[in-house]
Every structure is written in C-alpha cells, then in structure tokens.
Amino acid sequence: MNLMANILLNVLIAFLIGSLLLGLYRKVVARVQTRPGPPIIQYLLHLLKFYIKESSFTKTAAMPFYLGIASIMMVIWITAVIVGPVVQGSLLIIFAVYALHKIVEHNAGSSSGSPYGKLSCVRAVYSAAAEVPLFSVLVIIYLKTGSMGIADIINYQAVHGPLLYSIPLAAAMFFVLIVSKAQYTPFSITKGKDIVSGYETEHYGLLRGYLMISESIMWYMLLWVFLTVFLGALGPLWLLIGMVVMTVGIAFISATSPLLNPNHSVVLQIIFAAIGIIGSILLMNVI
C-alpha cells in the first residue's frame, strides 16, 4: 500500500479508536461511581462540536505561540503513529515524542496567560522529573532484547515469548506512565480538577478540537506501544481487546483513587521508577 495512504488510514484509526476508548473511560468511571455517565460516543461528539464552534482567544495569549502549540501537539502524535504502527521504527523516537508532549503541555499552559494554565505548566515540568525516569523502561528493553527497533522487539518476542513475563517490572513502570496520562488518576497532576482543565483551560473552539484529537491519538499510541512492546505483534481483534481491558482497568483506578497533590504524585512515581529499574536489572541477572 502507498505510504501516504497507510499513514492516513492509521492516523484515522488511531483517532477514532482513541476517541471511543476515552469515551469508554468516562463511562466506566461514571458507572463505578454509580452515575449513568455520558454515552461512549460523547468524547467524539464533544470533539466534533468544538470544530463547529467559534474560536475565541484570550487577551493574555502569547501569539502566535498560543495558536501554534495546539497544532504542534497534533503533529507530534501523528509522528508517533508513523513511527509505531506504520513503519515500526525506533522506540527512541516514541520517547522523543513523549518528551515533546511534556514540553507542549508546558507551553500550552504558559502561552494562554491563564493562572490555571500556568499552574499546569509548572506541574508539567515538575512531573517530567518523575515521568521521564519511568520511560527508562526503554533502557531495560534494550538490555533485554539488544535493540530499540519495534520490529526487532516484535521478532525477539516471537522467539522468546512476551517481554511482559521476562521484565514485568518494566511493564509495570510503563503502565504507571500510561496511568499518569489518563484523566483524574492520582498522577495526572497537569490536568487535576483543582486547576479546571489545566493547560487546556483557555483553549476554545478549533484549538481545543486539535488538543482533543491529539489526546485521542496519544491514548491509542500509549496503549499500542505497551501492548506491542510487552506482548508482541497482536492481531487487530486482540489489540482492540487489550486496549479495552487496559482502558477499563485504568478507569477503575481513576474512579476509586484520590487525586494526589503534585509533591506526593511525583515522589510516588520516582519510587515506582527506582523499584522498577533496580528490580528489573536484578531480575535480568537472575533469570
């Protein structure tokens, strides 16, 4: 298939599945808390609604940065789709995308001029201190498989079995990283309820639409990377089942646990990272 068509189809699939999974996430959270909750399609409808609403910009916005940052966020996650499902390239680029996402969170918050956005911007920097060590899971994968290439990691698992069994602590670390990106979990301090919508608070209309599209693609990609890197090449049905199971699991965590304050959240994640890194290296020497 033509590369451009392949990219377009994969991005569309990532966007639609990601939107539905985020809708399911909200539904499960609501059901756990004995509320009826919105329909599963709500996230997608919400997103489409922003596209036809008038865009307005705050007086305090730092132009043109404020406009550009929403588009940049979409570009980086489309890049992740190209590197992941399309060409099965290097995990290092996925890491770069993740690091850029932290920078975008920071800049989206600061460029709006909103105090909520600025708090989210500070928290984005603060949480990077904990989330980036969690991404050191890549080093553990490299030590185990001898490669950073997704295609090589898939081939390694085809021969030696899923990495989930041989480096479970690394998988747990990556899972915590995904939890930190989900809404209203103990670690999602950049969009905590106490700062309204965090860095998105002052983004309306088309810009919010861009941010929501990026988030749906991000959710799909985080789950795709986890399932592919720790379970191997899955068929579309098993991939979808895996994504639904993980989304429901994280929604349960979100619905039943409190939002931590930034200090506690970061310290807890650093503890997870330390246990994960040291434990994985010890386990690799033992097994």
Next chain:
Amino acid sequence: MDLIIYLAYILSFVIGMIVGLLLSYKKYTEPFVSKNIDVVALVISIIGWILLLNSQLIMLIPQYISITVGLFFVATVLGMRPGYGRYELAIGFVVSGLIWLVGMVLL
C-alpha cells in the same frame, strides 16, 4: 486493504452509535426508569449480533459486509440514551451466542 476494512468497521460502529443516540433521544423523552424491553431495539440487537458473531455461517454475503452491517446494528442499540438498550443488547448477544454454539460446535 485490511486497514480500509478496519476503518469501515470503525466508521460503521461510530455512525451506528450516533444514529442510536439521536433516535433514542427522539423516542424516549424521560430518563431510563420503566425498564421495559423495546421490541424494535431487541430485533435490531439480535440481527446485529447474529451478523457480527455468525458471519462465518452466513454464506450469502461476504464476511466483511456482514460484520460492517452487524457492527452498525449493535452500535445503534449500544449507543442508545444511557440506560436504554442494555437488556436488548444482552439478550441479542445470548441469542447470537447460542446460534454460534449450535452452528460451530454442535453441527
């Protein structure tokens, strides 16, 4: 080609959910309290689940078409106003599961 078919499945599911949501809000003006079974939704659910789960048994139409149509029908019931369509969806799944069991395992 596979990706195009997957996209068709997803689009069919999304459109089905939107149609279900719009029609059910038009049909039911109050929240889900009476817990009656909607016969139309039940029939749609049974047809949808049968087309989706038993696509291998249906020889007349290509598998991808039966799955696409099945997903549309199932999504129409799944996407109904919160509360509505739950029982219909579960009954449809059980009926279709029984047909699958008879068709694939017993025969």
